[in-house]
Amino acid sequence: MNSLRLAALFVVLLPVAASAQGNLQFVKPEVAPPAEPLRLPVRTAPAEQAYIYSRATGLLAERRVDLGDIVQAGDVLAVIAAPEIQRAAERAAAAVAQATARAELAEANVRRTRALGEKAVLSNAEAEIGEANAKTAAADLLAAQADAKRLTELVAFQQIRAPFDALVVNRQFDRGDFIPGDSTTNGRWLFHLARVNELRGLLDVAPATALALRPGQAAVVEFTELPGKKFPAKVARAAGLIDAASGTMRVELTLPNPERQIPAGLNGVALITPAGANARLLRVPVNAIVVRDGRQHVAIVREGKVAFVPVRTGRNTGARIEVIEGLAADASIIVNPNGLLQEGQPVPAAPSP
Missing domain, CATH: 1.10.287 (Helix Hairpins)
Incomplete structure (x- = not known):
């Protein structure tokens, strides 16, 4: 009687095992092409800027600089008669x-x-x-x-001096005007200075992009208004805070501008190659990735048996997905593994490369 039950159970399980093993497809991982640089909108800003106010009250006797003038630290910008x-x-x-x-x-x-x-x-x-x-x-x-x-x-204080090497980008008074001392109370500054021989490139990027950028990474900045020119830059710093309103993080580039070709406030595009883009990565079909216990795995054939290896993935191009770690270059990968495959289950047919 027991032998009849075992025979019946074998008859039931045989099609299940056959369906788990039948029609399996195998592939080898391929080398992923180099990562495309990130194209991010960027806006330039002065490396530093200052609004110059007067501490002394009196008449503007001399205005020695004007809009667009370049000044050195300590230069006298204006003289107030008091x-x-x-x-x-x-x-x-x-x-x-x-x-x-x-x-x-x-x-x-x-x-x-x-x-x-x-x-x-x-x-x-x-x-x-x-x-x-x-x-x-x-x-x-x-x-x-x-x-x-x-x-x-x-x-x-009757002599207004420049605090650093800068460009005069605006001024609000002319000779003979009355200058109120400590004019911060009424917002009447005398000069707006900006250091533009080096610029900051302001990026507001998605969290995933911000986490992929590292200080010191090289970048290239292009501007529509300056066709054919590429300006080298570097990632300088990141805010470390994701803005709740926009869902982005502020990242800043350092952009040398010794000839002052690039005006502050210009919009452009920053091309940044992600960290690790030069590493030799593998990629596999998207349907080779399965999730087990909350982690991504790939089903491979190891010593004639099924093995599920955990992997960490990268870019997803639609049909293919990069595998950053966890997979050998010569692994035989089972494509689209069904839910009946089990760890350690034998694979009778030799996988084709």
């Missing part, structure tokens, strides 16, 4: 001289009262008063010196 500040600085210098004389006189009185106190000519109380007067005079001298220093700095 004679009342100059007179105040002179009064402060005189006040320092007066305070110095009073401090010296008070110190001399201290020395005199000490000498008389030792001879019992003056009381200790008078000596203490003299020492207190000397300390007061010394404090007055420090206050006068601080006020003189403040006014000296205000006099220096």
Whole structure:
């Protein structure tokens, strides 16, 4: 009776095993072609820029630069006429001289009262008063010196200087205009400076692209307005934050511009070869990839038996998909493996290459 049951079970399982093994197709992995460079929209921006305000109040006596001029760090851009500040600085210098004389006189009185106190000519109380007067005079001298220093700095602020080598890209005042001091309160800056001998290339890219870029990667930037010219650049930095509104990450390129051919604010295209693009990658048919336990696998024939090997995939071109790691170049891959194949199941027919 048991033998009859076993025979019946064998008859049932035989077609299942045959369907799992029958009509299997085998391929070898092929070498993937080199990766195409990423084409990303880019917008240029100055390497650094600054809006120059005035700390001094007065009339614009001189404007030494204009739109489009190139300036060096420390160059005088404008001069503000404020004679009342100059007179105040002179009064402060005189006040320092007066305070110095009073401090010296008070110190001399201290020395005199000490000498008389030792001879019992003056009381200790008078000596203490003299020492207190000397300390007061010394404090007055420090206050006068601080006020003189403040006014000296205000006099220096009458000359507006460039903080770095830059191009004057805008200005808002002409000679004779009234310049309000600390004009940040009303937004009236004097000059807008930008350093454009080096530019930043601003990219807003998808997360997958941002993670594929590395600082120092080479790039080439092209502009429609500058046909036939390719400008070398490098990936400089990434924000490290995906913007919640746009779903993109800010990445910046460093773009040398020594001849100032490229204006800031120009839109172009950055061509960047992804990291690892020169590695020798393999690719297989898309239908050779199966998911087991939440991971991608490829079914191969190893020593005449089925084996599922985990792989990490890359670019998907539609019919083919790159395998970054986990697959040998000489592996025999089972194409479109059905769900009945099991790990270790024998493959009777020799796979064709």
